[in-house]
Amino acid sequence: MRLDVELEGFSGPLDVLCHLVESGGISASGISVSQLIRVYSEFLIENERATINEMAAFFSLIARLLLGKLKALLPPSPGNEQAEFERGSEAELIESVLERYRPYRAAAAGLAGMMQARGRSFTRGGSEEGPPWFDLGDLYSLCMVWWEMVRRRREGAGAAPAVLEEEWDGIPTVTPEEEQVEKRMVEIEILLSSKGSLQMSEVFGTVFSRQAFVVTFLAILEMARLGRVHLVQEVLFGDVRLSR
Amino acid sequence: MVTSGYRGENPLSPIARAVEAVLFVAVQPVGVKELASVTGSTEEVVAGALEEIKERYRDCHGLRLLNIAGGWSMATSPEQEEVVTLFRDVALSQRVRLSKAALETLAVVAYSQPTTRSEIEEIRGVRSERVLDTLLGHGLIKVAGRRKGSGTPLLYRTTDSFLSLFGLNSISDLPTLEEMQDILPVDEMSDDGGRDI
Amino acid sequence: MVTSGYRGENPLSPIARAVEAVLFVAVQPVGVKELASVTGSTEEVVAGALEEIKERYRDCHGLRLLNIAGGWSMATSPEQEEVVTLFRDVALSQRVRLSKAALETLAVVAYSQPTTRSEIEEIRGVRSERVLDTLLGHGLIKVAGRRKGSGTPLLYRTTDSFLSLFGLNSISDLPTLEEMQDILPVDEMSDDGGRDI
Numbered sequence: 033m034r035l036d037v038e039l040e041g042f043s044g045p046l047d048v049l050c051h052l053v054e055s056g057g058i059s060a061s062g063i064s065v066s067q068l069i070r071v072y073s074e075f076l077i078e079n080e081r082a083t084i085n086e087m088a089a090f091f092s093l094i095a096r097l098l099l100g101k102l103k104a105l106l107p108p109s110p111g112n113e114q115a116e117f118e119r120g121s122e123a124e125l126i127e128s129v130l131e132r133y134r135p136y137r138a139a140a141a142g143l144a145g146m147m148q149a150r151g152r153s154f155t156r157g158g159s160e161e162g163p164p165w166f167d168l169g170d171l172y173s174l175c176m177v178w179w180e181m182v183r184r185r186r187e188g189a190g191a192a193p194a195v196l197e198e199e200w201d202g203i204p205t206v207t208p209e210e211e212q213v214e215k216r217m218v219e220i221e222i223l224l225s226s227k228g229s230l231q232m233s234e235v236f237g238t239v240f241s242r243q244a245f246v247v248t249f250l251a252i253l254e255m256a257r258l259g260r261v262h263l264v265q266e267v268l269f270g271d272v273r274l275s276r
Numbered sequence: 277m278v279t280s281g282y283r284g285e286n287p288l289s290p291i292a293r294a295v296e297a298v299l300f301v302a303v304q305p306v307g308v309k310e311l312a313s314v315t316g317s318t319e320e321v322v323a324g325a326l327e328e329i330k331e332r333y334r335d336c337h338g339l340r341l342l343n344i345a346g347g348w349s350m351a352t353s354p355e356q357e358e359v360v361t362l363f364r365d366v367a368l369s370q371r372v373r374l375s376k377a378a379l380e381t382l383a384v385v386a387y388s389q390p391t392t393r394s395e396i397e398e399i400r401g402v403r404s405e406r407v408l409d410t411l412l413g414h415g416l417i418k419v420a421g422r423r424k425g426s427g428t429p430l431l432y433r434t435t436d437s438f439l440s441l442f443g444l445n446s447i448s449d450l451p452t453l454e455e456m457q458d459i460l461p462v463d464e465m466s467d468d469g470g471r472d473i
Numbered sequence: 474m475v476t477s478g479y480r481g482e483n484p485l486s487p488i489a490r491a492v493e494a495v496l497f498v499a500v501q502p503v504g505v506k507e508l509a510s511v512t513g514s515t516e517e518v519v520a521g522a523l524e525e526i527k528e529r530y531r532d533c534h535g536l537r538l539l540n541i542a543g544g545w546s547m548a549t550s551p552e553q554e555e556v557v558t559l560f561r562d563v564a565l566s567q568r569v570r571l572s573k574a575a576l577e578t579l580a581v582v583a584y585s586q587p588t589t590r591s592e593i594e595e596i597r598g599v600r601s602e603r604v605l606d607t608l609l610g611h612g613l614i615k616v617a618g619r620r621k622g623s624g625t626p627l628l629y630r631t632t633d634s635f636l637s638l639f640g641l642n643s644i645s646d647l648p649t650l651e652e653m654q655d656i657l658p659v660d661e662m663s664d665d666g667g668r669d670i
Contacts, residue, residue: 042376043375043376043377043379043380043400044377044380044400044401044402045401045402046400046401046402047376047380089402089403092402093401093402096401129401132399133399133400133401135387135453135454135456135457136380136383136384136387136399136400136453137380137383138453138456138457139383139386139387139453139456140376140379140380140382140383141379141456142383142451142455142456143379143382143383143386143442144379146442146443146444147374147379147441147442149354149443150440150441150442150443151357152354152357153340153342153351153352153353153354153357153443154351154352154357154360154494154497154498155342155349155350155351155498156300156303156350156497156498172418172419172648174576174579174580174583174639175580175647175648176412177573177576177577177580178580178581178583178584181577181580181581181596181597185596285482285483285529285532285533286482286533287532287533287534288533288534288535292535293534293535293550293552293553294535294553294556295535296534296535296536297535297536297549297550297553297556297557298553298556298557298560300535300536300547300549301549301557301560301561302560306560310560310563313563314556314559314560314563315556332482332533335482335484336482336483336484336485336529337484337485337490337493338485338489338490338491338492338493338494338497339493339494339497350497352494352497352498353490353494355490356490356491356494356495359491359494359495359511359512360494360495360498362511363495363498363499363503363511
């Protein structure tokens with residue numbers, strides 16, 4: 033197996049945060065959330081490559097930091113194990129999160145270097161291409177294989193899997209699924225390139241869950257923002273046409 | 277053209293030649309113990325033979341001996357990267373890309389193993405479900421039981437494939453987190469990756 | 474010109490080293506023409522390099538260069554036959570590694586035993602005759618009678634060595650769907666392997 037490292041973009045909101053601090057946008061000590069949001073907005077304007085997922089992850093992180101701070105300000109409720117965010121300034125909070133994260137960020141970079149160095153030597157054994165080999169004795173691989181097959185079969189049989197309502201548990205769970213919006217954008221692009229133009233109702237015609245609906249909607253908005261699609265509503269309250 | 281001297285090369289020792297042949301046919305790294313049992317000699321003798329091959333390859337050949345994932349593997353020398361990549365068989369071989377997020381997650385697992393998803397997410401500040409799925413799918417990490425206590429979350433560990441991919445013999449060979457701080461950040465590394473670790 | 478002693482070995486010429494690296498990774502014999510084009514040199518130079526490698530291997534190594542099927546191949550030397558055969562036998566018996574297909578089939582047998590070949594094939598969607606043979610050969614599954622009724626097909630079950638390999642006390646200890654929930658891919662994992670994470 034040969035793997036390449038994808039070095040573009042950011043690995044997550046904390047990576048962005050480190051980048052902002054390092055590029056001098058923010059001083060490492062005394063960061064406030066409002067200052068962070070201002071600098072991040074400026075950064076977004078300059079850096080058009082930032083994806084909607086990155087932005088969502090960033091704001092979700094900020095929201096979680098604030099939530100932690102709020103909880104710390106309130107008297108501790110019995111059974112609340114949120115002792116992690118102790119009373120302290122925003123700056124200390126952000127700094128402690130960054131401090132914990134930084135070594136791993138550097139380690140990831142180090143690993144990339146090691147992988148590249150290792151990737152320069154090739155071993156044999158490439159005679160059999162394709163299927164990965166499993167060491168026997170890995171119980172969880174075996175089980176995953178089985179349940180994957182069960183799931184595939186259930187889907188293949190047409191029985192729609194039960195849609196689970198997402199648990200609403202404060203802010204932490206609302207982080208968007210990584211990639212979903214981008215995946216949907218690609219799908220819409222493909223539809224568009226095959227058909228030329230589309231009606232909004234066609235795009236939503238195949239969407240059944242609330243989550244998929246939101247994702248599709250976000251995808252269309254994001255494509256519009258990037259100028260990859262034009263939205264025209266020809267008749268008041270009529271359908272919206274998507275074209276390039 | 278080459279006149280004198282050519283015939284005068286020192287042959288590898290008989291044990292080194294046997295070890296070489298075994299490593300050539302092996303698909304995965306082979307441990308010293310196994311090499312000793314197969315060649316009918318002691319682990320010390322095998323260790324000496326490996327050293328002999330290693331030096332000879334380094335000095336004279338387009339090959340290398342690598343000490344990875346608890347064993348020894350024959351591989352092409354890094355200097356031959358270009359020509360080997362050009363060669364179709366290798367160019368055709370499977371290539372998967374690891375994102376920065378995947379590397380970061382791998383770093384957390386590698387340094388804090390065994391670790392749980394929530395610990396990883398705590399450090400990375402972002403949901404890591406999918407990245408973990410992909411790493412599991414590529415066999416770079418594995419589930420290694422559950423943590424006792426509330427929720428009994430799954431524990432993750434790195435695998436031997438992880439070691440092979442990064443050219444490590446064991447997890448203890450990983451540079452410490454402190455040492456990693458001194459390694460260049462990814463963005464500053466050029467594409468030719470002209471660095472050896 | 475050539476000083477004697479260990480450090481004085483003559484390195485192979487740069488072209489020979491490149492040819493060596495290519496032949497090492499090649500799965501089939503490689504022709505002189507292709508070697509020339511990959512190394513960016515002429516066929517004459519490559520022929521010289523091959524001669525160089527051939528002599529060196531014959532004099533010093535546990536390897537050989539073979540001229541077969543119109544091309545060149547690296548192989549182990551005939552003197553190493555015994556050790557290589559021994560290694561292959563040992564490696565095959567000790568290190569059972571399963572392909573994805575074998576693992577899938579094993580999973581079906583484990584979870585739905587006793588089961589028949591046609592049931593397995595129905596779940597997997599592909600023919601599974603050979604894979605079943607492999608698993609039987611490794612002693613991971615066994616034939617446990619025949620199903621009554623039409624055709625009386627063979628029934629398969631996992632063996633005790635399956636249990637001990639996976640560290641299970643009994644088949645009822647296999648993780649249930651609920652227990653596996655948190656590591657199963659959340660959403661549809663797209664099946665293209667070559668994607669970014």
